[in-house]
Every structure is written in C-alpha cells, then in structure tokens.
Amino acid sequence: MGKRMVVVGGVAGGASAAAKAKRENPELEVVVYEKSGWVSYGACGLPYVLSGEIPRLERLVARTPEEFRKQGVLVHTRHEVVDVDYELRTLTVHDHAEGRTFQDRFDHLVLATGARPSLPPIPGTEQEGVYTLRTMEDGERLLKALPQARRAAILGAGYIGLEAAEAFRKRGLQVTLLEAKDRPLPHWDPEVGALLKEELERHGVEVWTGVKVEAFRGMGRVEAVETSEGVVPADLVLLATGIRPNTELAQAMGVALGPTGAIATDERMRTNLEGVYAAGDVAESFHRVLKRPYWLPLGDVANKHGRTAGSVIAGREARFLGVVGTAIFKAFDLAVATTGLSLEGALKEGFWAKKVFIQSRDGAHYYPGSGPLWVELVYEEGTGRLLGGAVVARGHGALRIDVLAALLHREGSVEDLLALDLAYAPPFSPVWDPLLIAAQQAR
Structure with missing residues (x-):
C-alpha cells in the first residue's frame, strides 16, 4: 500500500501542498479535507468581486475538485476533520453534506486550517x-x-x-x-x-x-x-x-505553537511531531530582519509554505527561508507597499533606527501623465543596514518595494541600495530613481 498524505484545509497552503506532492511523487495517495464548500481559491480577490471589477466569485478558483481528481488528488469539500489520533495515525472526519462521521488514516499529515476573524x-x-x-x-x-x-x-x-x-x-x-x-x-x-x-x-x-x-x-x-x-x-x-490562527485541532493532538500563537515549524514546514507539517495562515514563518518566528498570514506566503511541505513529503529537498514582511494593496488610486519594519516598529524592537521620507515622481517631470511617488526608508544608524521601507504611488510604481525586499533578504544597506543599477526611462522613472534619492538622503 502506498504512503497516504492527508491535508486538512484546502484553500491556499493546503491545495499547494497537495498538488505539489502529487506532482513530485505520483506514488503518493493524496487526500484533502476542506470544511467549506470551496477549495483552491484566491481569497485576496474577494474585495474586487464585491466591487464588481471581477464579475463572479468562481473566477477566484485556481483548481476545482474535478481538476484535482484528474491530477490524482482526492478533494472532499464540506468535510471537517474533528479529531486526530497521532499515535494511531487516524483522523475522525465529519461529512457535513451527508451528516455522517467516519475514520481515515495517514502517513503524512499537513495542517492547513487557516485563520479566522478575531x-x-x-x-x-x-x-x-x-x-x-x-x-x-x-x-x-x-x-x-x-x-x-x-x-x-x-x-x-x-x-x-x-x-x-x-x-x-x-x-x-x-x-x-x-x-x-x-x-x-x-x-x-x-x-x-x-x-x-x-x-x-x-x-x-x-x-x-x-x-x-x-x-x-x-x-x-x-x-x-x-x-x-x-x-x-x-x-x-x-x-x-484582524484574524487569528485556527490552532485548536493542532493543539488537541499535541502540535507545539510558537511565540506568535501560530504553529511552530522548521524550514521544511515540519512541526514537533514526526510526519506532521503545517502550512498557510495557521503556521509561523521566520522573519529575516527580526531573526525570529513571525506570523505573516498572506496568500503568497501560504502558497510557498504549501509548496515546500508538498516537496518535502514527496521526498525532495526544499526549504522555506522566511519572510521580511512585504505587502502591497490598493486604496482607490493609491498603491501602498511596505516591507520590513516601520520606524515605530524598529524602535520598539530595540534598533537604533532612523528614517527618511521623500516625495518624488514615477516618471520624468516632463513626461505626460507622470505623478507623485513617495518613498520611506528605515535604516540602522551607524551601520546603514536597511530595516524596512514603504513606497506609495498612483499605479505600478509602488512595485519598487521589491527592490527593498530583495535587499532586506540579503541584509543590504543604504550603500548597497545606492550602488544598484536601476532601470531608467522617462515614462517609468526620473533620471535619479526615487529609491536612490531616498538612499542619498539617508546617507
């Protein structure tokens, strides 16, 4: 009999883990239990369905249960895992559609139970x-x-x-x-x-x-x-x-939580129990600026968690090396992107931190349609090490945040930022990129 992988929760982290494990190791039996009626969807798109910009909820679905089945992954919606006996490697599942309860077994278990509104x-x-x-x-x-x-x-x-x-x-x-x-x-x-x-x-x-x-x-x-x-x-x-992680099932079976209140995992998304993994909004990540566990319940992080867990279960070498806390969102015509620590956050963490906040433009001043763009840089006084930053713009110019996120992953400094060869053409940037202007001021 093949090894059986059971995933509890089938939205972002759980669906990614299931799909990746089956792709990497077709011999695995992969089963997903999801207590709601939907699996594998982008919850981040919900506000745009409400606004009418995306016409239907179904558009947010990445894979239907039928598509999973074609891949060899069995997905059961409206099935809630109510209990896990870790010693016996069994689960108790309640089928809400049929109103019945049954038992299943697992060799590998992925807890992807998500979070709920607080x-x-x-x-x-x-x-x-x-x-x-x-x-x-x-x-x-x-x-x-x-x-x-x-x-x-x-x-x-x-x-x-x-x-x-x-x-x-x-x-x-x-x-x-x-x-x-x-x-x-x-x-x-x-x-x-x-x-x-x-x-x-x-x-x-x-x-x-x-x-x-x-x-x-x-x-x-x-x-x-x-x-x-x-x-x-x-x-x-x-x-x-706000939200909080759904850790009740994990705690009942003896899975350890970390300092954030989410499930503690290592770089391979393994918990303290052999054969049990966690992924998505129920699990912690490692923060590369703070050098400690951190809870970042975002869709892209959940997908990376799931992909890592799936690869490891399939017998591949994979590690999730952590986050720096990068996020971006839109409010009407304003795009707001942040990464790492704010000045308030850095000071609270005990860093000897300073910041600069500048206004520039997202194109050359003479280029038609160019508009204002703001940059904040947070850095350590003395060393110049970057600790965080924000970019606010009217459009895609806010994606400059990714330059700062990349530098934070490598413990880069203000000097490292100044040394970068960034793209320039009048429709996209002034001749001095706003990030470089901010770095000059910080120096």
Missing part, C-alpha cells in the same frame, strides 16, 4: 447585517446583501478594511471607516496613514480615527454603530479587526 466583544455583533470577509461563503453573503444596503460602517483600517471601503464606494454605498488607532494602516508610520486618509476622503469615505466602538444598535438587524465619538447610521457592518 471578533471584538461588542454587544450586537450577532445581528443580521454584521459581516466578516475571509472566505468565499463570506463573499457570497456580502454579495447578496450589497444591493439592498445604503450605508456601510467598516471596523478596522487594515488591508481588508481599506480594500472593502473602496469596493463599497464603487457599489454606491455611503461608507464610514472606524479605526481605534490614530490613523489608517496603523501598523505603519504616520506619513503613509496621512496619504491614505486624504485618498479615502477624496473618494467620499468618512474616516473616523481614535474611535472606540461601543455597540451595534438594532432590533435583530443592525441599524447603527455607537462609538465614543457619536453614532454612525449603518445597515451593513463589516468587521475587519
């Missing part, structure tokens, strides 16, 4: 009209609700809150964004938050910062949000207040 303890959360945006099912519920909605309140001005604000405005809703901290994108430095706030307000989003949400008013259906700064009428509320 809901604030606010009275009235259970009412109709209060939503989260994490899964395809969440997307389906919101798509049904949007045509009837008039006023939306969004709690939390992180990535999801900001992307949803744009989506709801494009659907013609009045939108109020409520953030407990003093700025949008509160984990980054204030200059970026100020640019975001201006862009949101320019597109008709009301931004309330430094506000505490106290209750959701309504008689079974939400009608308003009570806050420390006043009442916001709303017939649709989106909770975008």
